[in-house]
Amino acid sequence: MNAMGRQGQRSGAPAAHHQRQHSDNFLDSSSSNGRWLQSAGLQHLHSSSNPSIPPPKDYGYYGGGQGSRMYKNSQRNVNGGSEFFTEPSTPPVNPLSVSRRKNSQDLESPNGFSPGLLDLHSFDTELLPEVSVPGLCDAPSFYLSARGRSFDDSETYFVNNKQTGRVRAAAPENNVLKSFAADKDKASNVAKIKVVVRKRPLNKKELTKNEEDIITIEPHSGSLAVHETKLKVDLTEYVENHEFVFDAVLNEEVSNDEVYRETVEPIVPIIFQRTKATCFAYGQTGSGKTYTMKPLPLKASRDILRLMHHTYRNQGFQLFFSFFEIYGGKLFDLLSDRKKLCMREDGKQQVCIVGLQEYKVSDVETIKELIERGNASRSTGTTGANEESSRSHAILQLAVKRLADGGETKPPRVVGKLSFIDLAGSERGADTTDNDKQTRMEGAEINKSLLALKECIRALDNDQGHIPFRGSKLTEVLRDSFVGDSRTVMISCISPNAGSCEHTLNTLRYADRVKSLSKGNNSKKDILSSTLNLKESTTIPLSGMTYEDDIADSWPENTDQEEFDDSEEFQEPEKPLWKKNGKVEAYEISNSEDKMRRTNGQTKWKDPPKFETKNSHADDDMNALLKEEEDLVNAHRKLVEETMDIVREEMSLLVEADQPGNELDNYVSRLNVILSQKAAGILKLQNRLAHFQRCLKQHNVLVSSSGY
Ligand SMILES: Nc1ncnc2c1ncn2[C@@H]1O[C@H](COP(=O)(O)OP(=O)(O)OP(=O)(O)O)[C@@H](O)[C@H]1O
Numbered sequence: 001m002n003a004m005g006r007q008g009q010r011s012g013a014p015a016a017h018h019q020r021q022h023s024d025n026f027l028d029s030s031s032s033n034g035r036w037l038q039s040a041g042l043q044h045l046h047s048s049s050n051p052s053i054p055p056p057k058d059y060g061y062y063g064g065g066q067g068s069r070m071y072k073n074s075q076r077n078v079n080g081g082s083e084f085f086t087e088p089s090t091p092p093v094n095p096l097s098v099s100r101r102k103n104s105q106d107l108e109s110p111n112g113f114s115p116g117l118l119d120l121h122s123f124d125t126e127l128l129p130e131v132s133v134p135g136l137c138d139a140p141s142f143y144l145s146a147r148g149r150s151f152d153d154s155e156t157y158f159v160n161n162k163q164t165g166r167v168r169a170a171a172p173e174n175n176v177l178k179s180f181a182a183d184k185d186k187a188s189n190v191a192k193i194k195v196v197v198r199k200r201p202l203n204k205k206e207l208t209k210n211e212e213d214i215i216t217i218e219p220h221s222g223s224l225a226v227h228e229t230k231l232k233v234d235l236t237e238y239v240e241n242h243e244f245v246f247d248a249v250l251n252e253e254v255s256n257d258e259v260y261r262e263t264v265e266p267i268v269p270i271i272f273q274r275t276k277a278t279c280f281a282y283g284q285t286g287s288g289k290t291y292t293m294k295p296l297p298l299k300a301s302r303d304i305l306r307l308m309h310h311t312y313r314n315q316g317f318q319l320f321f322s323f324f325e326i327y328g329g330k331l332f333d334l335l336s337d338r339k340k341l342c343m344r345e346d347g348k349q350q351v352c353i354v355g356l357q358e359y360k361v362s363d364v365e366t367i368k369e370l371i372e373r374g375n376a377s378r379s380t381g382t383t384g385a386n387e388e389s390s391r392s393h394a395i396l397q398l399a400v401k402r403l404a405d406g407g408e409t410k411p412p413r414v415v416g417k418l419s420f421i422d423l424a425g426s427e428r429g430a431d432t433t434d435n436d437k438q439t440r441m442e443g444a445e446i447n448k449s450l451l452a453l454k455e456c457i458r459a460l461d462n463d464q465g466h467i468p469f470r471g472s473k474l475t476e477v478l479r480d481s482f483v484g485d486s487r488t489v490m491i492s493c494i495s496p497n498a499g500s501c502e503h504t505l506n507t508l509r510y511a512d513r514v515k516s517l518s519k520g521n522n523s524k525k526d527i528l529s530s531t532l533n534l535k536e537s538t539t540i541p542l543s544g545m546t547y548e549d550d551i552a553d554s555w556p557e558n559t560d561q562e563e564f565d566d567s568e569e570f571q572e573p574e575k576p577l578w579k580k581n582g583k584v585e586a587y588e589i590s591n592s593e594d595k596m597r598r599t600n601g602q603t604k605w606k607d608p609p610k611f612e613t614k615n616s617h618a619d620d621d622m623n624a625l626l627k628e629e630e631d632l633v634n635a636h637r638k639l640v641e642e643t644m645d646i647v648r649e650e651m652s653l654l655v656e657a658d659q660p661g662n663e664l665d666n667y668v669s670r671l672n673v674i675l676s677q678k679a680a681g682i683l684k685l686q687n688r689l690a691h692f693q694r695c696l697k698q699h700n701v702l703v704s705s706s707g708y
Contacts, residue, residue: 190266190487194247195515197224197492197508198259200288201252211497215504217251224249226508228501233649233673244508246515252496256295263489264296264418268303271400271416272312276486278478280421282450282510283493284503292491293422294375297396300418301367304398316403318412320358321367323374326473327392328445333357334374334394343476351476358399371396393449393474394422421478423450449474455626457514471626490514624695632692639681646674 199215214227226242248262267277279296281289301319308317323334324341331341336357344352361367379391397419401412424446452471456478459467469479492511494504653674657667 190270191247192486193488193490193514194263195490195492195511196248196250196259196263197244197246197494197511198250198254198288198292199224199252199494199496200291202496203286206495206497206499211499213496214498214501215494215496217249219249219251222246222249224508226501226504228505229498230645232645233677234670242505242508244512246492246511256292257299259292259491260296260299263491264300265303267418267487267489268300269307270487271304271398271418272307272317274416274485276417276419277488278419278421278486279489279491280423280478281491281493282423283507284495284500285424287493287495287500287503287507289491289493290422292493293420294371297371297398297420298364298368300420301361301398302364304400304418305362305364308400316412317415318401318403319361320399320401321361321370321397322353322356322358322399323370323394323396324353324356325378325392325394326449326477327379329449329473331473332377334377335359335370338377343473351479353477391424391446393424393446395477396420396422419477423474448472451627451630453478454510454513454630468626628692628695632688635685635688639685642681643678646678650674 199217202211202213214229216225216227218224223243223245225244228240228242229237230240231237250259250262264279267275267279271277279293281293283289301321304319308319325332325334331343331353332338333341333356339355339357341356342354344354346352359366359370361370374394374396378394397417399417400415402415403412404410449472452468452475455468455471456475469475490511492507494500494507649670653667653670656662
């Protein structure tokens with residue numbers, strides 16, 4: 001049945017009344033009721049939290065008929081599917097069309113890659129003096145009012161087209177230069193975390209199946225609604241509206257250029273100011289993560305190079321490129337024949353990826369080539385929802401480095417870093433069409449890392465002293481995104497079709513949790529990060545490492561930062577990968593850091609602690625427990641939602657019971673159904689709770705140490 005038909009059937013009251021009702025409730029989302037429900041992750045129930053208010057029955061949501069389903073359907077017909085997937089500004093590389101494993105010979109051939117240099121402490125920016133910004137005061141002040149606003153600003157930083165939700169695309173060529181020069185303080189005011197949602201258009205398959213678009217986007221207010229069709233106990237349908245507000249919401253018409261301008265462009269200038277920034281896409285398989293992420297690094301590189309060649313000309317800045325993936329809990333270099341990599345922390349708990357090949361790049365063409373090579377090496381497969389699905393988390397890093405005073409004789413030091421992370425689909429483990437063992441294992445691993453990411457976010461959100469970054473390789477890599485002088489942009493990708501409703505709601509709830517991180521006091525999180533460093537320095541080695549890895553890597557005995565800060569330690573040249581005109585062209589980050597320290601007669605690495613195996617089991621246990629907890633909370637939330645529905649049903653039953661001539665039989669049988677439903681729901685949750693309690697008991701030691 002089409003939306004119009006259903007709407008006609010459902011509407012018991014004039015549509016105008018409902019429209020007002022919804023938008024009032026929505027606008028009232030800051031009320032205590034709204035906050036109360038939001039705090040329980042049930043904000044979507046706000047509009048119907050008062051059982052005396054009839055349930056929402058139509059989509060007349062944002063007023064003026066624009067948010068109605070009728071409107072959306074007609075919009076869809078205009079798009080008709082012919083525009084679908086026509087826009088990639090960077091044509092997607094088909095990994096299957098390119099040989100998956102490039103040999104290193106091929107990769108290292110000197111075809112334009114400029115010299116690269118070793119950087120052991122690739123995340124260490126402490127020793128660098130602050131970058132002076134030439135011409136800062138000359139900045140045209142009009143620019144600030146037009147573009148380059150910080151994420152915190154209450155006004156949108158670009159102008160939206162009110163009809164289409166399209167972001168105005170009229171940016172001047174050198175806007176990054178201008179926005180950077182505009183105001184250094186403004187740039188450093190860019191919010192620590194920005195959460196953006198992007199909705200993709202319905203695809204051909206969904207259109208063929210006549211699937212409904214259930215997402216309404218209101219770009220001006222950053223709000224979005226998911227219209228979920230549900231069944232009452234008497235099997236009649238009704239629609240529940242779930243409302244969310246984010247830093248920005250981008251509808252299906254927004255181009256990749258516009259996505260870039262909204263997400264990454266504002267953070268590019270501050271990479272030159274000792275900032276580590278991360279942009280990642282999150283969402284179910286086939287929701288558009290890769291499509292969204294793919295063009296961003298190239299656009300960012302272009303802007304970074306422009307800054308280097310203009311604003312910072314002759315100031316010793318260099319751009320380095322690396323690309324790796326996390327697959328099955330292990331790291332692989334996508335630019336080096338999928339060489340296995342190893343992650344390590346230095347004395348300051350800074351992450352260092354040993355063996356990762358970095359390329360010094362100075363032109364966009366080379367970067368494009370590297371991106372294509374990396375993408376071709378990615379692990380992909382087919383899921384029910386996406387024929388070319390990413391099975392891994394891919395991490396592409398652009399590091400801005402600067403030559404030290406000694407010029408080319410010393411390795412340049414990192415000034416800032418921009419990381420792009422294309423996460424694997426958020427529900428891969430639950431994909432029912434994935435039934436071979438390998439795929440299931442991949443799914444489990446992906447879920448583990450996404451769960452760990454969520455737990456880190458939750459821990460930061462709840463001001464917990466311990467942030468479980470070690471829960472997965474992904475969170476270890478991402479750690480820098482959340483602590484210290486860092487910026488994070490999360491792009492939540494959602495599918496519009498009704499069949500994806502549950503996954504979409506999960507993605508949006510996840511995004512909502514990340515968003516709440518940015519609400520609080522940032523300094524609070526910085527304090528947290530120092531607590532974290534203290535705690536982490538005394539905890540166990542990286543989970544998921546093999547025993548061999550552990551023996552080879554060992555662990556820092558001494559975390560005295562001063563000793564590790566000594567830049568003289570970095571003079572030993574790294575293993576050159578290839579040479580051009582007698583100059584080293586590319587280097588790999590190796591474990592010579594260990595050797596240096598040992599040969600200095602000051603061994604700072606010790607044998608693996610004896611309790612290591614036990615602790616890596618403990619990590620697994622903790623992950624399992626976290627998963628149990630997650631499931632319990634979700635089940636509880638679901639029961640509350642169902643209870644609300646049942647209460648509504650009861651209210652109308654009572655109203656009917658009071659009507660003259662009401663049939664007692666009908667009342668009795670419906671009440672019976674309602675009560676059985678309630679009892680079944682409670683019983684199910686009780687069983688789950690009992691199971692969780694048993695798990696807690698089983699892992700008693702863990703429970704006390706992880707603060708349960
Ligand atoms: N905004 C969009 N506009 C047009 N086409 C899109 C958009 N987003 C995604 N697509 C298309 O949808 C399909 C799936 O997208 P994509 O591969 O990016 O999904 P994904 O989230 O990365 O999936 P997975 O997690 O399985 O890797 C692709 O064919 C892509 O071109």
